[in-house]
Amino acid sequence: MGRPGYGKSVLSAFLMTQARRAGARIFVFDYRLGMEMAVRANGGRYRREQTGHLNLPQLKVMSAIENCRTAALGGHVAACTKCDHQHIAYNSCRNRHCPKCQGAAAQDWMQARMEDLFPVQYFHVVFTLPPQIADIAYQNKEAVYALNAAA
Numbered sequence: 001m002g003r004p005g006y007g008k009s010v011l012s013a014f015l016m017t018q019a020r021r022a023g024a025r026i027f028v029f030d031y032r033l034g035m036e037m038a039v040r041a042n043g044g045r046y047r048r049e050q051t052g053h054l055n056l057p058q059l060k061v062m063s064a065i066e067n068c069r070t071a072a073l074g075g076h077v078a079a080c081t082k083c084d085h086q087h088i089a090y091n092s093c094r095n096r097h098c099p100k101c102q103g104a105a106a107q108d109w110m111q112a113r114m115e116d117l118f119p120v121q122y123f124h125v126v127f128t129l130p131p132q133i134a135d136i137a138y139q140n141k142e143a144v145y146a147l148n149a150a151a
Contacts, residue, residue, distance in 0.1 A: 035065065035099050036065045036066065036068055036098075036099075036100065039062055039065045039066050040066050043062050043065075043066055046062075047059065047062070060095075061095060061097045061098075064093035064095035064097070064098055065093065065095070065097070065098050065099075067093060068092055068093040068095070068098050068100055068101060069090040069091070069092055069093075069100065070090055071090060073090060073091040073092070073093060074090070074091050075088055075089055075090035075091050076088075076089055076091075077089075
């Protein structure tokens, strides 16, 4: 974990200590490098452990994230005509679940939604309906939402 005061939170240090005590396998990655680091490191093992539980779209997303901006998807070379320096730029997966490919679009979307909000305090409320009326409410969502908003 390194020395104290080098970017770790007390909570992450506590959780890692508890995981070590329990004998858990720990994988720490730099969030700035993206989720693909974790998927590339553990994706194969995760797929083996979850065989039969992952559907084809989930497997495709994992594969896209693993291959994003690698030679597996091809790329192109940008070359300077003066100094002959070359830069290889690998193609992105363009998958809507990939944080690298869609991260900026997601941030833009979130900012646009924040601008739609009124300058008031919001609360997120979750409630469970009794089983006797849950099926009726499920079939009449619009009426239930209207009643909830009126309350």
